[in-house]
Every structure is written in C-alpha cells, then in structure tokens.
Amino acid sequence: MRLVHAALLAMLILFAALQYNDPDWYYWGLVYLLAAAWSLLAVLQPERFVTWTVARIGAPISIALFLVGFAFLAAYLGPGWIHIEEAREALGYLICAATTAFSLWESRLRAGKSLARTAGQTHS
Numbered sequence: 001m002r003l004v005h006a007a008l009l010a011m012l013i014l015f016a017a018l019q020y021n022d023p024d025w026y027y028w029g030l031v032y033l034l035a036a037a038w039s040l041l042a043v044l045q046p047e048r049f050v051t052w053t054v055a056r057i058g059a060p061i062s063i064a065l066f067l068v069g070f071a072f073l074a075a076y077l078g079p080g081w082i083h084i085e086e087a088r089e090a091l092g093y094l095i096c097a098a099t100t101a102f103s104l105w106e107s108r109l110r111a112g113k114s115l116a117r118t119a120g121q122t123h124s
Contacts (some may be wrong), residue, residue: 001106005042008099012036015092028092031069034062035096038103046107059104066097 016032019025038059041048048055073090081087 001110002043005039005103005106008102009036009039009043012039012096012099015095028089031066031092031096035066035099038062038100042103042107047111049104049107050111059100063097063100063104066093066100069093070097 012032012035016029016036019028019032022028038055041055049059050056070090070093073086073093076084076086077090078087
C-alpha cells in the first residue's frame with residue numbers, strides 16, 4: 001500500500017505545482033500540500049497516525065475541513081462543471097478529503113495489525 005500512498009503523494013504535489021498560475025495559488029498550493037503531507041506520513045511513518053497527537057487529531061480535522069470546503073462549493077457542480085472554477089475547487093477539496101481519509105484509515109489498519117502481531121509474540 002505504500003506504493004499507492006506514494007502515487008497519491010506525487011499526484012497531490014503535482015496538483016500543488018499546477019496552481020502556479022492561479023490567482024489564489026498560495027491557498028490552493030497549501031491545501032494540496034497539506035493533503036500531500038498526510039500521504040507522505042503514510043509512506044514513511046504510518047504508525048504516527050496512532051502514536052503522534054498531531055496526526056491522530058490533525059488528519060481527522062483536515063478531512064472535516066476539506067469536506068466543509070466541498071460542501072460549501074458543491075452547489076456549483078452540474079452541467080458544464082468543468083468550465084466553472086468553483087466546481088473544480090469543490091472536487092479539489094473532495095480529492096484532498098479522500099486521500100487524507102485513505103492515508104488515515106489504511107495507516108491505522110496497518111498499525112493495528114502490527115500491534116496485534118506484537119501482542120501475539122509477547123504472549124507466546
């Protein structure tokens with residue numbers, strides 16, 4: 001799964017880089033880089049989603065904020081959405097929420113299996 005997280009990390013960094021010509025590049029670049037940071041953590045130290053308070057609390061808060069952003073802009077989705085910047089931004093929020101949620105969920109799952117293996121070894 002680390003390869004999937006790495007691919008999502010690369011995609012999010014590319015999305016951040018593509019914001020160079022956007023009038024609010026500084027905002028959207030940071031949004032994509034925040035989601036990329038959670039993917040990077042899932043690649044390098046997935047156990048941190050369980051042991052590190054910043055990740056344990058920060059990732060769910062990030063997901064919630066991404067979803068609030070999506071909900072705020074979702075009304076722009078509809079026919080011809082591809083030509084409406086707010087609709088594309090809504091999908092950007094949704095992508096960030098999905099990648100962050102996947103990083104959090106899969107890393108916690110992996111950490112839980114690791115803890116169960118460790119507990120099984122100490123009781124043997």
